[in-house]
Amino acid sequence: MGRITGTTRLLAVLGDPIEQVQAPALVNPLLDRLGRDAVLVPVHVRPDDLAEVVGGLRRIRNLDGLLVTVPHKIEICRYADELAPAAAFTGSANALRREPNGRWRADNFDGVGFVRGLRAAGHEPRGRRFALVGAGGAGAALAAALLENGAAHLSVCDTDAGRLDALLRRLDERWPGLATGSAVPRIEDADIAVNATPLGLRPDDPLPFDPAALRPDGVVADIIMKPPEPRLLRAAAALGLAVHRGIHMLDHQLECYADYFGLGR
């Protein structure tokens, strides 16, 4: 870390829990390499406190932007003055910045980060069939980005029928007939099965789906970053399946964030 002084600009990442967030450990060395007098700090905020914390943070004059993670990605949109297309489509955001006119704009880089990460790992999404578990903020972002990037079919699963239906309706408006939904995971027909739920953050969480149901040449992806190998990926690897870690999504979001916050490359 560079030296923090009174001139240092602030970025903050909001989450609950916060201990597992990888962004500070990844972004701060980037800021250092770029010679920026700025620092990204972790901010632990409970859902009930989100309005007051964001209201306060927005008024900090040397704070230029926010990253947002579980469970605040949907609710945070209420506190933005405007939504970029990816945030508007998904109803969720993971980055906010103060515009030159003082307004706060929210965007969502989960989807583009995930797709870039898949491609970098050799898993081109175009023409592939996906099973996506979790229709929350991250799930919606991934769904839209996968279809935007040519996925042949998307099966979305969520235990919350209202949330699932709402996402499917929005997907169907833009990509008619390409997405279907279910209350239980349907991964048998998928090339790539993706966990976009928080299941796996805690060691005793149940598996979001059973990787044994996937075809032998399938890929199991998880967006959870801590632990780096959640139970799902360990189980998948034990079955001989290819696995794709959550860190790839964040790695490839870094360049999105750098652009968004004007950090250059």
Add this chain to the structure above:
Amino acid sequence: MGRITGTTRLLAVLGDPIEQVQAPALVNPLLDRLGRDAVLVPVHVRPDDLAEVVGGLRRIRNLDGLLVTVPHKIEICRYADELAPAAAFTGSANALRREPNGRWRADNFDGVGFVRGLRAAGHEPRGRRFALVGAGGAGAALAAALLENGAAHLSVCDTDAGRLDALLRRLDERWPGLATGSAVPRIEDADIAVNATPLGLRPDDPLPFDPAALRPDGVVADIIMKPPEPRLLRAAAALGLAVHRGIHMLDHQLECYADYFGLGR
């Protein structure tokens, strides 16, 4: 700076302007040496935004305390749940922390830091006569600490008659007859003349008082830390007077903060 991760605890220093604050550059190396997974960040907050910013910061679960500087030291007391004696006496605070019961407690280390700094520089306050310019938060803290530590007399000056009278009444209740007040600086009879106003932060500020009026063996002290040699101290030095910089006060507050925030030594 140590590595900032999701587990890093936060401290913040609040001010307006913020660029001049020295606390981050001093406290962060201390945290590093102590091996603490914590960071102190500068927070620029305008007076009109103080309530909302502090309301938000208090609800950040990994934020353990606040330092407070110009111009918020008085107003901040409204947002504490309890006041330590030095904060209650002066009506101003420069440190708040979350107590184990969740309440926020405010304290004031300006006075004790200033007195410790004077002593370390060989200027024992006991039995000396002081002229103090500025009856705001810092001025009140210095006044109480100087009298508490045996100053023989204190002449306090402030252009705000109401603020000056309120301070003199509180001082007189506790140290009858030792403090007098005036609307213009009276430094002719002082051994040590102290600037406790913000005058000098900006290059074109007028001098808070004319050091030429001080006796030749007098000491001119300033609490302003940036620039390190404000116009007042340059003028005093040019007259051959001993000068005492603002940084001494902060240097000696560091041990107070370390104790207050449970950082050990």
